[in-house]
Amino acid sequence: MHPAPLYLLLTLVLRQATPEPMPAPRPSCVDRQRIDLSARAAAGVQEICIAPGSLTGFVFDQPASVDLEEEVRFGRVLRGRDSISFVSPPDLAPGERLRLSVRFEREPPEQGVTFMLVAHPGQVTHQVDVFHDGRSRASLWQEIEEERAKNQRLGEENQSLHGQLNAPGGLLRVFLNGELGRQGIVSRVLSVNVSWNVENSLTILDGTVFRSFNSVAVQVSVKNSGTAPWKVEKAMLVANQGQRLEGIRFGPPQAIYPGVTRAIFVEARAAPGTPLEALTLTLNEEGPRSITMENIPLP
Template sequence: MLLPSALLVLVPLQGAPLMQPPTTTACKELQRIELALAPAATAREICISPGLMTNFVFDTRTEVDLQDEVRFLEVTRGRSTLSLLPPPDLVLGERLRLTVLLGDGTTQQRVTFSLVAYPGQAAHQVEVYRDQRPRESLQQELAQELATNQRLRDELEQTRARFEQLQAKLKQSGGLRDLIANKIISNFGIQARDLKKKELVPSEGVLTYEWGFGYRSDKSIAAEVSLKNSSPEPWIVAGGSLVDAHGKELKGMKLRQEKPIAPGSEGSVIVEVDVLRYEVLGELTLTLRDEGSRSITIPGLVFP
């Protein structure tokens, strides 16, 4: 039921919607506002979002004026309710004003809300109490808060238990234990051998191969090669390849370098490729390169 027009004077809002960063720290699905306990000098912020309905419930009859109402997909008014489906073109921080007249006659009260666009977040229901809420409502809110706190405590306890399990597992990891548990070594152990120097493909005088060792386990081969950097800039490995005599590249190379090789200094690079122990490899060619054009190619590497 509408109030007599003589009792209501609404001035349409002009101009474009305000665009300001949201100041509300969090959007609550259920927002309760007690006007008698918390009078506000500025408009109260309410989160809205495209595609999410926001419902207002008042404890008295109301009349409302909504800025840019024609943009909203749906606006449903009730005697003491208001349902809004916001415009689909809302952007973060956009603000639309909602002015509400509560009650009638000489006790009428005007309240202003600022509908703030939060993409993906919205207040599902806003309960506005002109007078202090009844005891039942306060008890309901308290019960909800207690349930939320209990849920958070349960989640914290679960997180703490998972953390303790990971700590215990970490203490048990490392060394030969992991290698044996992951079937990387067996009674054959890990074989190693020198990777002898051979004639190298020219490297533009940037890198020089100094020495190397090759290793083989049940599931992989690895090489540690020492390189000397003759360039004026530090050298950091960024990629590489390991190719057999037929030009077939071994896939899935993993690289490790503890620190850049400084100009005029030596440093090592470790490479590893998954290869089963029984696979015959023959001579392999290793190429290592940095992010630029500086690279080195080391042919004739024979692994155990």
């Protein structure tokens, strides 16, 4: 057997010593990617996974113009003032790379940003959120915190409403609300004053006034003799000194239809010890008909 020529041995040695080229690393593919340009200023071109026929969108935190390499190959491209979305070409080869160049309106052209779209047959990034600088990030986090505080406040209000609905009723509820003093709740039946029935279509038939530890209330029965429904939209209680009482609540909210009599209950806050001798009650609808009851005596 003849020995191998020297040049063949050298060729085999060189082939074994020369490393084979390593394939380019593939980008890390996630469905939604967040890119902070200020943090990645020195990181080079950012790679984004795309796949043939799949949708990918970019959303920027400020207005920007975008150039897409070989745009004619893309099936659909939709541009907004601060966004772009596209369907990647169906003929993409694995590992093919296309540039997406972005220029923000507030920046000079030479400060544009380039993203590399890398074809990946198995995975795709569907949305890329691009943040330009720290101020925008701070604004975003402030908005998130405000929304979180709002949701917490709504949750607390919802919990409070559930607590009120589940609270005990009857005198126990009145006691827990601080309405029961040593004298309890006192009342006085009203004698109807002819001056109260000045509205011909509305008649006051009877009434009662109540006084608790920190509130006063008036209940009147009103008959609607007119031809149109009457509904209380606004109620007011004024003390004899001309002071308008706060915390007005009234009900029920339903209208009184023609020929119907219904009791209206109006309540207001009155601090303990407040000198009250008489009240003036006013009930108004959206229209012209109203009721005014002056010099209502308290118990």
